[in-house]
Amino acid sequence: MPQHPPQRPQHPMTPVRAYHPPTYTRNSNNQITNEIQSDQNSKALLQPLPTMAYGAQSSSSTDKPSGPFKDCLHALEEGHATSGMYLVKPENANRLMQVWCDQRHDPGGWTVIQRRLDGSVNFFRNWETYKQGFGNIDGEYWLGLEHIYWLTNQGNYKLLVTLEDWSGRKTFAEYASFRLEPETEFYKLRVGRYHGNAGDSLTWHNGKQFTTLDRDHDMYTGNCAHYQKGGWWYNACAHSNLNGVWYRGGHYRSRYQDGVYWAEFRGGAYSLKKVTMMIRPNPNTYH
Ligand SMILES: [Ca+2]
Secondary structure, three states, X not given: OOOOXXXXXXXXXXXXXXXXXXXXHHHOOOOOOOOOOOOOOHHHHHOOOHHHHHHHHHOOOOOOOOOXXXXXXXXXXXXXXXXXXXXXXXXXXXXXXXXXXXXXXXXXXXXXXXXXXXXXXXOOOOHHHHHHOEEOOOOOEXXXXXXXXXXXOOXXXXXXXXXXXXXXXXXXXXXXXXXXXXXXXXXXXXXXXXXXXXXXXXXXXXXXXXXXXXEOOOOOOOOXXXXXXXXXXXXXXXXXXXXXXXOOOOEOXXXXXXXXXXXXXXXXXXXXXXXEEEEEEOOOOOO
16 A cells, blocks of 8 residues: 555654764774674674584585575575574675574575664664674674675665564565665665555655764754664654664653654654564566
8 A cells, every 4th residue: 555644753853952972982982894793792703604503404415515695595595494694795795794594584585684672782873883784693783784785786685674562563564675875875775665564664765875873864954863863764854763772662752753663653652672674585576
């Protein structure tokens, strides 16, 4: 169904006085280069190749070295049917990346690019950190704009957003195509046709560049990331803000609309319990 413009105010209130994000300085030196790892435990990098650790259970039929794969569907097609951490190298990309592959969510082959579930990771990060990725590969994380760019430009991908509220209600929003433009275009969002039962809270962001607290590319007079406390493809400002502050319990009280929200599902003043963004090749779809 076509989505009607939401009636809820999606722009931040005009600040009465200058607002200073409280955690920027403290976290700006906690940047992670190149690969997703644990914020709390950098030893994750020292573990064996993830494809060996997680793929062995489902690939006993082959002795060939596994990975890196072009994406999680590639891994699935190679017999790695277990969800877990895999090593991925997109075509034409000069980088390896650790990703979580969801091989269980029907029909499997999903590459997770974002996940929230317990508030354990701070998503109020600067541009460079959003570019490279951060968080815990088996928990909350952001894969990184550069990684998402390489993944989504090696073919046609669709985006699946899964959402769960605090009463356990689960919904989804799927976009028939999904890709990012390169950093020179500030990772502009390109999404295709919506379908799902969550409501469409992302099409309004289509064609928008990514904004972080230190890089304002949004349509608002101020910087949306300052008020909504996360990086996103802000317009002026948001119908969705899955990188916002994870508030326990749903309804939250805050000066600004800064929760983890999907406005067309539970509104902007409700912070969702679990959200995931994942991608999968969709060769039959045009942009
Ligand atoms: Ca702005």
